[in-house]
Amino acid sequence: xxVVSQHPSWVICxxxxxxxxxxRSLDFQATTMFWxxxxxxxxxxxxxxxxxxxxxTYEQGVEKDKFLINHASLTLSTLTxxxxxxxxxxxxxxxxxxxxxxxxxxxxxxxxx
Amino acid sequence: xxxxxxxPQNLTAQEGEFITINCSYSVGISALHWLQQHPGGxxxxxxxxxxxxKKHGRLIATINIQEKHSSLHITxxxxxxxxxxxxxxxxxxxxxTSYGKLTFGQGTILTVHP
Numbered sequence: 001x002x003v004v005s006q007h008p009s010w011v012i013c014x015x016x017x018x019x020x021x022x023x024r025s026l027d028f029q030a031t032t033m034f035w036x037x038x039x040x041x042x043x044x045x046x047x048x049x050x051x052x053x054x055x056x057t058y059e060q061g062v063e064k065d066k067f068l069i070n071h072a073s074l075t076l077s078t079l080t081x082x083x084x085x086x087x088x089x090x091x092x093x094x095x096x097x098x099x100x101x102x103x104x105x106x107x108x109x110x111x112x113x
Numbered sequence: 114x115x116x117x118x119x120x121p122q123n124l125t126a127q128e129g130e131f132i133t134i135n136c137s138y139s140v141g142i143s144a145l146h147w148l149q150q151h152p153g154g155x156x157x158x159x160x161x162x163x164x165x166x167k168k169h170g171r172l173i174a175t176i177n178i179q180e181k182h183s184s185l186h187i188t189x190x191x192x193x194x195x196x197x198x199x200x201x202x203x204x205x206x207x208x209x210t211s212y213g214k215l216t217f218g219q220g221t222i223l224t225v226h227p
Contacts, residue, residue: 034214034215038154042219043199043217043218043219043220044199044201044215044217045217046214046215049214091154093154093156095156100161101146101158101161102146102158102161102215103158104148104155104156104157104158105155106153106154106155107153107154107155107156109154
């Protein structure tokens with residue numbers, strides 16, 4: 001079945017650090033991937049749509065200079081949280097559509113000290 | 114009011130019980146997903162529905178498009194079913210693909226005790 005791999009699964013770093021999260025489709029090509037953020041006890045919120053070969057589409061209220069998205073190949077999208085601060089601490093998860101369904105990565109838990 | 118509302122928010126059951134989780138939405142949709150999120154955070158898509166009913170093992174999902182309502186049923190529940198169950202809809206007109214840009218419910222935390 002379709003598999004989406006997300007790495008790393010857990011990151012702890014100091015305030016001001018930039019953190020890169022990778023989302024790979026392992027056995028299918030994904031021209032579109034989605035990035036979500038989930039705060040504790042809250043629902044997932046779509047941050048942006050990653051488009052292969054073109055600029056990402058960001059949801060209202062999401063700073064594109066803060067959350068850099070690159071989708072340079074059909075199997076890889078990256079989300080970079082630039083100059084991360086404690087309020088960026090959250091659970092980040094990606095998904096990619098394939099075969100009539102949506103396939104999710106296992107998520108990345110980001111903790112900024 | 115959220116576009117997608119789930120009930121109950123928390124559900125505790127004994128092993129073997131029949132479980133129902135409800136999802137109501139207020140927008141026109143082209144599809145509805147039921148997702149399962151495990152304690153570690155990983156999410157699995159259980160069903161995608163646009164009409165009628167689907168069954169997979171002990172799981173059954175139904176949708177009534179006219180009433181804007183869906184239910185997820187678990188028969189003979191087991192402790193390993195303990196997870197957060199999330200209803201997500203794909204609103205009509207949301208992007209050019211048939212699946213993407215989901216709107217999520219707040220989730221139902223299910224705990225099944227042995």
